[in-house]
Structure formats: structure tokens, C-alpha cells
Amino acid sequence: MFLNQTTQTQVKLIMSANINGLACILFARRILLTAGAIACAILPLTGNTQPYTPDSADRIVETLPTAIVELAADIRRTQRSPSNSTTENNADIMQRAMDSYQVALATGEARAYGRTLSILHSWPERENKPVMYHILLAAVLQHNHEFDAALEQLQPVLAAETNGTDRLSPSQAQAQTQALMMQSQIGLVTADYALVKQSCNRLQDSARRPVFVNCQAQLDGVTGNTGAALTLIADTFRTGTDLNTLDYQELLTTAAVVAHRTGEQSQAEAYYQGAMRFAPDNNYLNVNYSNLLLEQNRLDELIALLSPDADSTMNAELRILLARALRARGAEPDREQAAEIIDVLTQEFELALMRNEAIPHKEFAQHSLYLVDSPVAALSAARENWMLQKEPSDTRLLAQAAVANDDQETLSEIEQWINDVGTQDVRLQAILTANREPRS
Incomplete structure (x- = not known):
């Protein structure tokens, strides 16, 4: 099992661990990685921002998702019924953090991620702190785009010693594999x-081969070796x-994402x-496949794919794609x-x-660029x-x-950057080629 992809590369990472007798399962999705402070002309965020106060007690400010209501009830229960012993407290902290994190994953709610962080x-x-504490905290920090802090939380897991034996215990090895996948x-x-290369090399030595293959293929796919990536997977x-x-x-x-970037659309x-x-x-799959359908102007298929789930629980990026197709x-x-x-x-x-x-940032930029015609805000x-x-x-x-x-200037900066790292993406290259300033 491995954490895959991006953009909100949205993938599932599953791990079981026994912490103080508590069986925990962590589901982490890369599409997690969508939160961060935004600084742009029309939506400034400053320390002086004042809280919104409704003009009437009857005014509905927001309809809360059911999961958030349940989370609030859990907070009240916790406040009324504290645990008695230190051992129970620590186990309870992990259980409540896991429950809160599951709500965060299911709803994408910033409040649920914040609650998880507060519990931890x-x-x-x-x-x-047990290894699951570090992994769960790293997952929340990763979601919040606090990447350095997330990496710091993974270090105790990656540095675990063998306690005088030749090998890590099965639970230590599993935790290290998970930490390496998150690090990559x-x-x-x-x-x-x-x-990423360092992580893949360690996975090659310690993890199941498919886990290493996925890590290496993803690395090859963004560093100019897309052919090698597809061959390795095949x-x-x-x-x-x-x-x-x-x-x-x-x-x-x-394989789908790499082939898409290289222009092999049928593959x-x-x-x-x-x-x-x-x-x-x-x-993550739906976002990328929807983009392929949109690029091919297959609007009916795209709308049929997304419309059944076109409600407030659907990922914002998918709703943006659906709105673009409908228009x-x-x-x-x-x-x-x-x-x-x-x-x-x-x-x-x-x-x-x-x-x-x-x-x-990403979803707001897409909203500004594709839906509300605010190019300056989109660029920021x-x-x-x-x-x-x-x-x-x-x-x-x-x-x-x-x-x-x-x-x-920004287009030139991008072109220089992709030349330096070796990115192969036919869609990106088409944008740059079509808008390159003619040489005098």
C-alpha cells in the first residue's frame, strides 16, 4: 500500500498500528494537500481581519455538515466526561484524534482538521508519543501545507532503532514504510x-516491491524519465x-497521470x-480523468460522471470542472x-x-481564472x-x-524551471510554446 499522487493527489494511505492496545487505521489522502493562507488583491488575509457578526439572530450564516455537528457533540461529551487514568487519557487522545481525522477526510472541513490538531x-x-501520533500529526500538517513541520514529525519514525536486534519489529517496519511514503x-x-529519491531508495530496501515501484515511477514521471516510469509499471x-x-x-x-502528461491520451x-x-x-482520479474529458471536449461524458455527486460534499476542484463543462x-x-x-x-x-x-490557493485560483473572470486574483x-x-x-x-x-516574465520563469528539473508535460509545453514572445 502506498500514498499516491497529488493534487490533490488524492489517494488513500492505509495503515494499522497498535498503540497502547488501541487499533488505529489512518486514511490519508494527498488531495488532502489543499489548504494554505492566500494573499491576493481581492481577498486579503491579515491579522486585523475582523470576525463576521450577523445583523440578526435569525440570519442563517451557514448550514453545517452533519459530520461537523456530530464532531461538536463529541467535543461536548469529552468536556463532560474526562478520562480517569493517564493511560486511558493517552489512549483516548489517540482515539478522539483518529475520529476527528476521519471526519476531516470525509468532509474536507478545515474545522475538523483544526480539531484534530487541537486534540493531538x-x-x-x-x-x-507513539509512532501513530507522529504520523497522524504529520498528515494534518501536510494537509495544511506545513511541509517542513510535517517532515519533522516523521523523523522520529524514520530514525527508529532495532533495539539490539537485526531488524525492526513488524510494527516499526510498517510505520517506517508509511513515513517514507509520506516523505516521498x-x-x-x-x-x-x-x-523523493532518498525515500524511494529506502523503500527499495525495506518495503514490498510494488511500493518501491510506485515511488520510483512517480519520481521518474516528473524528472524527464516518463518512458522509464511507464516501462517500470508495465x-x-x-x-x-x-x-x-x-x-x-x-x-x-x-501510469494514467504519466501517460496523460506525455500526450498518450488513449493509453x-x-x-x-x-x-x-x-x-x-x-x-484524485476523478479530477484528472475529468480534465482529460474536458480537454477532449467530451462534455456530456464529463457532466454525466460528475452530476450525480454535484452537491456541497463534492470536492471543490471537481465542482469547478463540472461548472466549466456545464457552461x-x-x-x-x-x-x-x-x-x-x-x-x-x-x-x-x-x-x-x-x-x-x-x-x-489552487482552488481559489481556478475559481478566479475559469469561473469569475478575475485574472489578477487568479495569478496572485x-x-x-x-x-x-x-x-x-x-x-x-x-x-x-x-x-x-x-x-x-512568469512564463519565462516557468520555462526555465521546467528545463532545469526536466518536467515533461505536453499541455504545459503547448501553453509556453503558444505564448512565447518572438525573438527580435
Whole structure:
């Protein structure tokens, strides 16, 4: 099992651990990585931002998701019924943190992530922390784009010693594998490819081969070795050795994304559809496959794929894609539905500002660029996003925002950067080629 992909590379990482007799399962998704403070002209966030106060006690400010209501009830129960012993307290902290994190994953709510962080920070300062504590805290920090802090939390897990034996215990080995996968994903997002290589090398020595293959293929896929990435995955499929269902899903996803970047659209589609048979609700897969459909102007298929889930629980990036497809198809009902989606997204950004919460750079940039015709705000948000994460989709978004603002300096900066790191992405290259200033 391995944590795969990006953009909100949205993938599932599953791990079981026994902590003080408590069985825990951590589900971490890379699409997790969508939160961060945004600094742009029309949505300034400053320390002086004042809380929103309704003008009437009857005014509905927001309808809370059911999961958030349940989380609030859990907080009240916890406050009324504290545990009695230190051992019970520590086990209870981990259980409550896991429960809160599951709500965060299910809803994407910043408040649930904040609650998880608060629970973890309640751990007694002088008491040793179990490995799951570090991994769970790292996952929340990763979601919040606090990548350095997340990496710091992984270090105690990665540095675990063998206690005089030749090998780590099974639980230590499993924890280290998970930490290495998380470390590699942070390296991929931040374009720290030396860190990814280091993680892959350790996985090659300590993890199941499919885990290493996925890590190496993802690294090859962003450093100019896309052919090697696809060959490595194809060879792994051909042998079929040591592959489980999750392995197939993850490797198919990696292959689909790499093939998509290289312009092999039919191959990419076959891989996407194969992966979606294993994980039809995976946000990362749906975002990338939806982009492929949009690029091919297959609007009916895209709308049919996303419309059944077109409600407030659907990932913001998917709702943006659905609104774009509906507007492009252009029938009056489509335009009305698109307008409703845009209004809801706009209100969500405004509510986040009222609560003085962080706004995800990437989704806000997409909203500004594609839906509300605010290219200046889009460029500001896309650049803030690119300062934190430099996956190919982040770079494409910055390039598209730069084109909308006729910002040749940013386009030149992007071109230099991809030449330096070896990024292969036909869509990004097409943007740069079409908008390159002619030489005098």
C-alpha cells in the first residue's frame, strides 16, 4: 500500500498500528494537500481581519455538515466526561484524534482538521508519543501545507532503532514504510526530488516491491524519465508478483497521470478507467480523468460522471470542472446549474474569510481564472500556490494565469524551471510554446 499522487493527489494511505492496545487505521489522502493562507488583491488575509457578526439572530450564516455537528457533540461529551487514568487519557487522545481525522477526510472541513490538531496538541508534554501520533500529526500538517513541520514529525519514525536486534519489529517496519511514503509525497509536491529519491531508495530496501515501484515511477514521471516510469509499471503488471488490489489501483493511477502528461491520451484513458474500477470515488482520479474529458471536449461524458455527486460534499476542484463543462455545453439549464455551483463556491470562500480560515490557493485560483473572470486574483493565488507546491498541474495553472495577464516574465520563469528539473508535460509545453514572445 502506498500514498499516491497529488493534487490533490488524492489517494488513500492505509495503515494499522497498535498503540497502547488501541487499533488505529489512518486514511490519508494527498488531495488532502489543499489548504494554505492566500494573499491576493481581492481577498486579503491579515491579522486585523475582523470576525463576521450577523445583523440578526435569525440570519442563517451557514448550514453545517452533519459530520461537523456530530464532531461538536463529541467535543461536548469529552468536556463532560474526562478520562480517569493517564493511560486511558493517552489512549483516548489517540482515539478522539483518529475520529476527528476521519471526519476531516470525509468532509474536507478545515474545522475538523483544526480539531484534530487541537486534540493531538493536548498530549501530555513530558510523555513519550507513539509512532501513530507522529504520523497522524504529520498528515494534518501536510494537509495544511506545513511541509517542513510535517517532515519533522516523521523523523522520529524514520530514525527508529532495532533495539539490539537485526531488524525492526513488524510494527516499526510498517510505520517506517508509511513515513517514507509520506516523505516521498511531500518531496513530490515541493519538487524536492533529492528527498523523493532518498525515500524511494529506502523503500527499495525495506518495503514490498510494488511500493518501491510506485515511488520510483512517480519520481521518474516528473524528472524527464516518463518512458522509464511507464516501462517500470508495465513490467510490474506483466510479472504480477506480490500485487494486491490497492497496488493495482495505485500503479494504474500513476501510469494514467504519466501517460496523460506525455500526450498518450488513449493509453491514459485506459489506465484511468482501470484505476477507477478499483476506486470510483477517488477524488484524485476523478479530477484528472475529468480534465482529460474536458480537454477532449467530451462534455456530456464529463457532466454525466460528475452530476450525480454535484452537491456541497463534492470536492471543490471537481465542482469547478463540472461548472466549466456545464457552461461550455451552454444550454439554459446547464448555465443555470453552473451559476448555482459558482455561487456556492463563492459563498464558501467568503465564509472562510469570515471565519478567518485559510483558503486553498489552487482552488481559489481556478475559481478566479475559469469561473469569475478575475485574472489578477487568479495569478496572485496561482503564484502563492506554486510557492508551496510545484507539481505539473500547479505549474500549468500558474502558466494559464500568466497568459491571462500577459505576464511574460512568469512564463519565462516557468520555462526555465521546467528545463532545469526536466518536467515533461505536453499541455504545459503547448501553453509556453503558444505564448512565447518572438525573438527580435
